[in-house]
Amino acid sequence: MKHNKFKKLEILPAYRLVADAIEEQIMTGKIMPEDPIGTEADLVEQFGVNRSTVREGIRILEQSGMLRRGDKRRLYVSLPGYDKLATRISRSLVLHKVTFRELVETLEILEPKTIAMAAQRITEDQLERLRINVALTEKELDDRDRLSELDTEFHSIIAEAADNRVFLLAREPAGLLIYPATQYIFEAVPEAPARLLEAHKIMLQGLEERNVDVVKTWMDKHVRDFVKGLLRSGVDLEGQIAQPHLEHLLSLDTYL
Amino acid sequence: MKHNKFKKLEILPAYRLVADAIEEQIMTGKIMPEDPIGTEADLVEQFGVNRSTVREGIRILEQSGMLRRGDKRRLYVSLPGYDKLATRISRSLVLHKVTFRELVETLEILEPKTIAMAAQRITEDQLERLRINVALTEKELDDRDRLSELDTEFHSIIAEAADNRVFLLAREPAGLLIYPATQYIFEAVPEAPARLLEAHKIMLQGLEERNVDVVKTWMDKHVRDFVKGLLRSGVDLEGQIAQPHLEHLLSLDTYL
DNA sequence: AAAGTCCAATTGTCCGACAATATGATTATC
DNA sequence: GATAATCATATTGTCGGACAATTGGACTTT
Numbered sequence: 001m002k003h004n005k006f007k008k009l010e011i012l013p014a015y016r017l018v019a020d021a022i023e024e025q026i027m028t029g030k031i032m033p034e035d036p037i038g039t040e041a042d043l044v045e046q047f048g049v050n051r052s053t054v055r056e057g058i059r060i061l062e063q064s065g066m067l068r069r070g071d072k073r074r075l076y077v078s079l080p081g082y083d084k085l086a087t088r089i090s091r092s093l094v095l096h097k098v099t100f101r102e103l104v105e106t107l108e109i110l111e112p113k114t115i116a117m118a119a120q121r122i123t124e125d126q127l128e129r130l131r132i133n134v135a136l137t138e139k140e141l142d143d144r145d146r147l148s149e150l151d152t153e154f155h156s157i158i159a160e161a162a163d164n165r166v167f168l169l170a171r172e173p174a175g176l177l178i179y180p181a182t183q184y185i186f187e188a189v190p191e192a193p194a195r196l197l198e199a200h201k202i203m204l205q206g207l208e209e210r211n212v213d214v215v216k217t218w219m220d221k222h223v224r225d226f227v228k229g230l231l232r233s234g235v236d237l238e239g240q241i242a243q244p245h246l247e248h249l250l251s252l253d254t255y256l
Numbered sequence: 257m258k259h260n261k262f263k264k265l266e267i268l269p270a271y272r273l274v275a276d277a278i279e280e281q282i283m284t285g286k287i288m289p290e291d292p293i294g295t296e297a298d299l300v301e302q303f304g305v306n307r308s309t310v311r312e313g314i315r316i317l318e319q320s321g322m323l324r325r326g327d328k329r330r331l332y333v334s335l336p337g338y339d340k341l342a343t344r345i346s347r348s349l350v351l352h353k354v355t356f357r358e359l360v361e362t363l364e365i366l367e368p369k370t371i372a373m374a375a376q377r378i379t380e381d382q383l384e385r386l387r388i389n390v391a392l393t394e395k396e397l398d399d400r401d402r403l404s405e406l407d408t409e410f411h412s413i414i415a416e417a418a419d420n421r422v423f424l425l426a427r428e429p430a431g432l433l434i435y436p437a438t439q440y441i442f443e444a445v446p447e448a449p450a451r452l453l454e455a456h457k458i459m460l461q462g463l464e465e466r467n468v469d470v471v472k473t474w475m476d477k478h479v480r481d482f483v484k485g486l487l488r489s490g491v492d493l494e495g496q497i498a499q500p501h502l503e504h505l506l507s508l509d510t511y512l
Numbered sequence: 513a514a515a516g517t518c519c520a521a522t523t524g525t526c527c528g529a530c531a532a533t534a535t536g537a538t539t540a541t542c
Numbered sequence: 543g544a545t546a547a548t549c550a551t552a553t554t555g556t557c558g559g560a561c562a563a564t565t566g567g568a569c570t571t572t
Binding site for chain 1: 271282283289308311312315316318319320321322335336341344345347348349350351352354357358359361362365366369373420421422423425426427429430
């Protein structure tokens with residue numbers, strides 16, 4: 001019988017220890033967002049490792065958004081932004097080859113709930129932004145690219161209006177992945193832009209009147225319409241999301 | 257009148273160019289997961305930069321989960337795992353000081369939908385894991401820590417059974433943050449463990465019978481119970497989630 | 513064939529160096 | 543005296559080289 005009395009001991013490279021040490025300080029609140037971290041030279045001194053090692057550790061935290069290069073390129077603690085996180089999740093989902101079915105199903109659930117929440121909490125400022133968005137949509141009804149952008153924005157504003165950051169972050173990746181696909185729908189379904197505009201208009205009015213039932217019903221319909229459009233433009237719901245849909249994801253700035 | 261003909265040109269450090277170049281190859285599918293990347297020396301040669309620079313670039317991708325150190329510490333392309341992503345999102349939510357209200361509200365929406373989906377798709381294997389989980393829960397009803405773990409696992413298995421990875425990733429961060437708080441409920445509400453067990457048992461049976469209505473109804477009740485428990489244990493729903501709830505998050509391995 | 517030994521490749525870490533850039537202080541100019 | 547030009551300093555980004563530790567594979571021994 002073997003011993004098995006020793007547990008496998010954690011042997012981590014120094015650059016990870018550096019990253020972990022800093023992250024721990026941030027997570028436990030000992031360093032707050034916007035606090036400056038020392039210079040690289042300071043960290044070299046504190047940790048007693050080489051600057052190259054410190055720099056490798058810093059890269060890790062910089063990527064995850066907990067450190068930022070601010071004024072004069074100095075290091076500051078920062079909050080990972082939602083947009084950045086959402087972008088990263090979206091990319092990950094693509095790599096995992098999720099299917100349209102999974103995306104659409106998620107939207108069918110989340111979007112109506114989102115707008116229902118939004119109807120109760122939306123601010124006048126957010127309403128105004130929606131009005132502008134809808135006005136632009138009406139004006140640019142023939143420009144497919146612009147229309148996709150505006151559609152994505154429309155739904156994002158609503159998500160923001162729901163005033164729940166956990167929910168916001170749960171929804172955003174799906175939104176980021178799906179709405180750009182509208183471009184293909186607009187090509188295959190000529191009447192799609194007009195229907196989209198109508199739905200957006202009605203939902204906006206419903207939000208203004210804070211009518212939960214109306215907005216929910218229409219969002220249901222809107223998403224179903226969207227799925228029908230996908231099918232008519234030849235998308236296989238069980239097929240994975242393909243690269244052509246995603247140039248925009250690559251162009252999104254990963255680092256800001 | 258100024259010229260303004262030139263757009264601000266992107267001036268990025270070399271280590272970011274390295275990271276971007278590799279990421280681009282991965283995202284466009286030119287390198288597939290499990291493909292080996294060359295050694296550091298290879299990359300030095302291909303990019304024509306110093307090894308230190310290459311290493312800084314690698315750290316970035318390693319952190320975001322797109323590169324992995326595999327056998328013999330060689331670099332491989334890899335898929336960012338859900339658990340790792342969820343952990344990262346959870347930490348971010350904490351840093352953003354989200355409130356219990358936001359978390360609970362999200363669960364109230366997502367959990368019933370999750371189990372409804374699961375009821376239609378759960379596999380025999382997943383059911384078996386749930387049975388084991390419930391059996392253990394019954395046995396360890398007095399061990400609060402263990403109970404929290406089992407509770408988290410119960411809900412995670414159900415999320416997995418819903419067979420929708422987009423939805424899974426939307427739900428997981430909330431689950432990761434909330435269920436550990438059950439420990440505090442168990443302290444303040446003596447009858448909580450028994451009620452939890454009862455709910456889990458009934459939901460398990462509902463899943464076995466694939467009875468969507470039952471599982472949905474009970475999950476609704478289960479989450480409401482949870483909220484009541486939180487309130488009785490003195491949690492302010494509008495208060496932000498505090499550090500004491502989170503040791504477990506820090507101990508989760510960020511890198512695996 | 514199994515076990516032990518040696519060699520080459522690779523990573524983790526360190527050191528030192530320098531150009532580019534930003535900051536702040538100093539000096540020159542009106 | 544206020545503004546502009548100049549300079550010194552600090553910090554980051556990048557480079558080159560170096561070496562110990564680890565690993566994998568080839569080779570030798572039993």
